[in-house]
Amino acid sequence: MQKKNTEIYKNQSFFNSYLIKDAFYGYKRYLLFGFLVVVGAVGLSFLTPLVITFVIDFVISNEVPDMPGFLLNIVKEADRKYLLDNIWIPALLIVLITMIAGIFIFLRLRISAQISEGVSKRLKDRLYSHIQNLPYDYFKHISAGDIVQRCTSDVETIRRFVSVQMMEILRTLVMIVISMTVMVSVDYRMALVSSSLLPILFIMSFLFFKSIKSKFTISDEAEGRLSTVIQENLSGVRVVRAFGQQQAEVDKFEKANSEFKKVTTKLINTMAKYWGASDMLTFLQIALTVVVGTLLAVKGELTVGNVILFTTYVSMLVWPVKQMGRILSDFGKAVVSVCRLEEITDEEEEREPGLALKPEIKGEIRFEGVCFGYEDSDHEVLEDITFEIKPGETMAILGSTGSGKTSLVQLIQRLYEVNGGAIYIDGVNVNDIERHHLRNNIGIVLQEPFLYSKTIMENIKISKPDISDRAVYEVANIAAIHNDIESFEKGYETEVGERGVTVSGGQKQRIAIARTLIQQAPILIFDDSLSAVDTETDKRIREALLERRQNTTTILISHRIVTLSEADVIIVLDNGRIVERGSHDELVKSGGMYSKIARIQSEYADEDYE
């Protein structure tokens, strides 16, 4: 799967991607400026050796060195005697050139950071906001780990491509052009000699880094296995101990540990060979320049200063050339990353299918022949559901897992859209109500609520950050969680969520109830949200809620008859259809499923438990 994708990705181009185009928008002038700065910095850095050559040849030895034409004219004008007496002038020139070059280098690094960080921030923000606005259904089909990985590592790959690779390639190219121009204008034979081994170095590093990738993968995989062994051992520590298998575990670990050591040492050995060989080639290139240069100098065809010049230039060129081989060897990575990100951004965001109205909501809910099924299956989850709840009324739903009760309440919030029929709130089709407005007016407590990595206080205030602490205590009391929170060491300031302390399922549910109550929405939905709370606390919460529910339209999903019986109307769902409906008394008399359950849950004689 992964491999196949990589193949497809290869046909794409980096700069043609709409993601990259958008992310680079407005940075074109920076790019141009960056290019100029690179040319400036490289040009100046190649100037210093020329000054040294000039001093050695002209000032000391009184020879006119071979130099690029325009410099030669300056040199010819110079007063040798004066310079010899005032040798600080060329010395200061070197410092000055370096200072200016330094400013260029600073600008280069700064601009490169400006562009790459800007691009990376735009990509991250766009991805985050896009993911947030994807339809609920999307999240059921993806793995969180995979998406997080893409949003972090793949963005990082692109950032590195922009900041390091693009700049480095540009710099190396400018370097090669400038140095070759200077070298050829000085002595074309020496230019040839001084660059003769460079292509080999380049190809060597390119091929090496391309071929070593698989070895890196092997080492990474070995590390992964080592980490799996440790993780399994730690999460199963009780089993290990209870079975007295410490020695067997050590043996298992030993295998993974030595395997990782073996393959990685091997990898480093291969690297060592490459570095040894490439260093030899590097110095061979320098030696070649020194020796040939010397011979030409002996013949009088080259000045001493120029020998030094070529030696310096070669040393300056070798490293970037090697580096470029390495960079080009993983050029394809950025393209693959872009494609992996586009797979996320290509997904369509939630839409407004209708008029996007923002009416004032009182709380009347009406289902008219609602049908619903998930996109990827033929199975109908809800069929022909029709009912009406008046403002302030309470409806309860009883049904098994998979009967469609959760889908039913999610449709009201338009987390999904209906396939047939329609849902009206105060007579307005929910498809015509702007979704944020709609959801703001419906408070829902999920069965397995999610808490953010924030303090409990912040979690409860999440939809109304400006509300007073007193209001928080009030809802926490209704949700019977206040005392629990106070018993934590840091009270309401306790961090929860993935990073914080673990709270029990029941506590989570109760915090979620408090969080929903603070919304003060005209419609409240409890999706089996007291399942993890013991019966006594359940009762307390229900009593406290009763008062508050007077003006609120409420939908309750529960298995507990005591809870259900408080509703004005109860519907029993089975396989996506309403099979019974009525008040508690009516349903008990009807002799259906509800009445059976009611009988079981009411008082029983002891022998029935046998």
Next chain:
Amino acid sequence: MSQQIEVTDEKIMEEKVNPQIWKRLIKYALKYKSVLFGGIAAMLIVALADILYPLLNRYAIDVFIIENDLSSLAAYILLYIVVIVVQGFCVKGFISRAGKLEMSMAYDIRKEAFKKLQQLSMSFFDKTAVGYLLARMISDIGRISDLVAWAMIDIIWSVSFVFGSAVMMFFLNPTLALLVLSVVPVLTVISIYFQRRILRWQRKIRNTNSKITGAYNENILGAVTTKTLVREEKNFEEFRELTKKMSDYSKRSATLSGIFFPLVLLLGNIGTALALYKGVKISQIGGITLGTLAAFIQLSRQMFEPVQQIARILAEMQTAQASAERVLTLLDTEQEVVDTPEVIEKYGDEFNPKIENWPEIKGDIEFKNVVFKYNRGEVVLDDFSLKIKAGETVALVGETGAGKSTISNIVCRFYEPTEGQLLIDGVDYRERSYLWLQRNLGYVLQVPHLFSGTIADNIRYQKPEATDEEVIRAAKLVNAHEFIINQPKGYQTEVGEEGAKLSTGQKQLISFARIMISDPKIFVLDEATSSIDTETEMQIQKAIKDVMKNRTGIIVAHRLSTVRSADRILVISQGKIVEEGTHKDLMSLKGRYYDLYTNQFKESQTVKIIG
């Protein structure tokens, strides 16, 4: 999780380099003296060659060009090539040795730490997250071995190169040498200053980055909640603040590097300029040759790399110190449950048991005035006494936090009584070895934990030498055989993510089979609360009954249908036994047990009807 802990740790750690810590780590490297010294020797030769190149160039200028004496040319070329080849091999030599040293150190420290983890007490694991330990085992150990191995060799190269170049310069011309070297202290100070600050920013960048990762994670895991609470805008606002911080920090770090690198370059060129300025003057009066001048210029340019290296290593040591400390703390953690030397003498330890000395076990268990307190002082059990005869099954019932799990943990010796004794067959279990008890104990966890590998591997866990027939017999005993042979590869089906998708109930059955294979005398079951389908539940009930035959059993039960068949039921509340008897006794008592049981019965019946 692990990342977050790292974040807070990194915030705390902003200390000076602590030699004590590094001394201890270097000891791990010193185990591989020949590799270490081989690497150092190779590095010294590399440094020597690096110093030789300017001298070789000097010779070419002075002798060949200026004096026009080509007689030694062939020898010169040969020497040049020899130096290059020798250096090339030494480069290979030092890299491969440093790599070997790094990997060997990591291997050794990991091994030691892993063994330590096999010995540490359960109290340690109960308060330490797996992710945290995993980060110590993988990244921290990797980081410090990398640093120690390479830093030692790099430092040797840097120091010897700087020192060698200095000596060489003094040898060529002391005045000029002093002048050029005057830049070095300035460079050192500047490098240390900048490297330290750059690393500090990078740490901030890493922290922010892990927060961004966390935010993405929340974005996905909390997707519905965000939608229902209409939190999108605020979430995005908070996220943009994070990415803004991230890009600000990165830009600041880039600014620092942007100042640092040109500064180093400038200092290097000031050295060159000084060499040129004074060198030309001296050469005019015949003090030095042209070749020497060129050599000075070249040496002054080369000196800057090693000085930066030293600064970088010092800065890295500072940041890696936190990793080192965390690893050493782990290695130094004390065990709480530990066998006395006499016990180890007689029965062996975790890794070298003396099974021949182990006494037979019958299975009588007695809590004798047991007190159990957590370290923070909270009393869970106070003067708790209980006798369980060999072969008897006792079920513990009660609310969360009543002390049921503590009782089973004490029987397993995951925790030991703070006061009082636990007697097995009439003898305090601390007088026998930890492993003796555990090899005679069968234990099933709330959440069944299987190891990666095949189903057969898992059943064989305690008895790797068990034959296939034994494995099948064990599986049949707990009614697991049926579903196992229906898996794609039967007993050879891989357990875990990629392989068969086993339900919790099926995993539970496999963990029962795992117990049956070793035929333990004592059986402890910490029963699952998680819901499983009715059919599997019935199978598990049956499995429990089978497992309990002829064994002493302790069941921490949540599902009361499991409890009914126990010989004795204890209702525990606040560390005390409040009701005791058979199911029938307790039902007629109409106390707590009656309430618990009727409530659960109602719920299970409801679920049964609505399906």
